[in-house]
Amino acid sequence: MIMIKAEHIYKKFGTLEVLQDVSLEVHKGEVISVIGPSGSGKSTLLRCLNHLEKINKGSIQIEGSYIAGEDAHGKKLSIIKKELSITEKEIRLTCKKIGMVFQNFHLFPHKTVLQNIIEAPMTVNKMSKAEAIKEAELLLQKVGLLDKRDVYPSQISGGQKQRVAIARALAMNPDIMLFDEPTSALDPELVGEVLTVIKELAKDHMTMVVVTHEMAFAREVSDRVVFMDQGQIIEDASPQKLFTDPDHPRIKTFLEKMI
């Protein structure tokens, strides 16, 4: 089953072409790592996939539902906002299947760890508080932070914050998880605990797209690695191939610098 299908997408910020003719297919249970130099469009690609950014051209389908582009009848969807013919609400419903974890966590600072996790299940999914708490506690156990349930985000470390952010995203029962450089804002000794949680998710066959600079992690966990440079995907291959024998010389130089 195809979970994400992005076809020939283009994205401009002003005159800057951030994405140029990018296509990506992600199947159920696949873990895709997106690597490449800074400014290559990795994060923007991820942000387009869940409609945080609107694309200028191309199309994106999530589990068969368009969130951007042209549908089968040639109707233009929300490439840019004036051409909406699916409503923001429909897009929101489709995007609910996607969880996202940010580089800077973006936890809600005025809510405790537990409140961060139960917020969306209660307000968006109208789950009862008791049930939401029950599920949140399971998730906290999974990320190893049950003892932190009643503290505020300001009182925990970056690695713990990111694990809470993962639990918060999982609380909405997403089919797909997007990670936007989940360990880039962390002290080196805290990276491992976050990667462990993501690896656990990979074992549970969660469909994931991970933008990362952690090469060892990308190599170990991914089914496919996508290399981006200057707004384009220049190689999409198995980690084996991409890390040992890439077709593109640009990738070789990049990897030499990283390792």
Add this chain to the structure above:
Amino acid sequence: MDYIINITTAILKGSVNTLQLYFVVVLFSVPLGAAIALGKLSKSKWIQRAVGIYTWVFRGTPLLLQLFFVYYGVPILLRNIGAATGMPLSVSIKPFAAAVITFSINYAAYMAEIFRAGIESIDKGQYEAAKVLGMNYWQTMTRIIIPQTIRRVLPPTCNEAITLVKDTALVAAIAMPDLLRAAKEAVTRDFTITPFIIAAAVYLVFTSVVVVVFGKLEKKYSIYE
């Protein structure tokens, strides 16, 4: 001593009006200010422009002039319209109502700017986090953004709350009996400045209470920091 007690009683009676005015204005101006702040942040250019004119006018002209306009000007305006259209429009506005309307509208303009700045100071990541969790605009504002804004707008709001205590003295100009007027009557009648000193003390008590209340609120809303 008896004299001081008598004067103080008279002044406190006058301050009942002041307090009533104060709380009614707070009750109206805070929600109105919040609504206008959301208008300022609206995507619609027309709403933005309309509330822009509103704050431009009410922050840019004297409060006393606005008070005169509502109390004296509006009835005249309505009478003239009545005369021109043949409809019998004659309205007289009570001083208290005129003061409530003017102060609420005026303070809402200031509160709107404070709230707008507070809302804009919240990190964009908070909106994105709410969005990827499936929350709509209303849920995002009421559950995520505004609760964080409250903590940040408390200090400037405290300033406005103190200013409002003192601005209520302007109602003397439209013959509404209040704290200051009670004191002034005693001064002109008895040729002593004691009532002014008592009035100053009462104002100080009011503003001190405001400061203490806001201090408590700030503490309450900073537990998460």
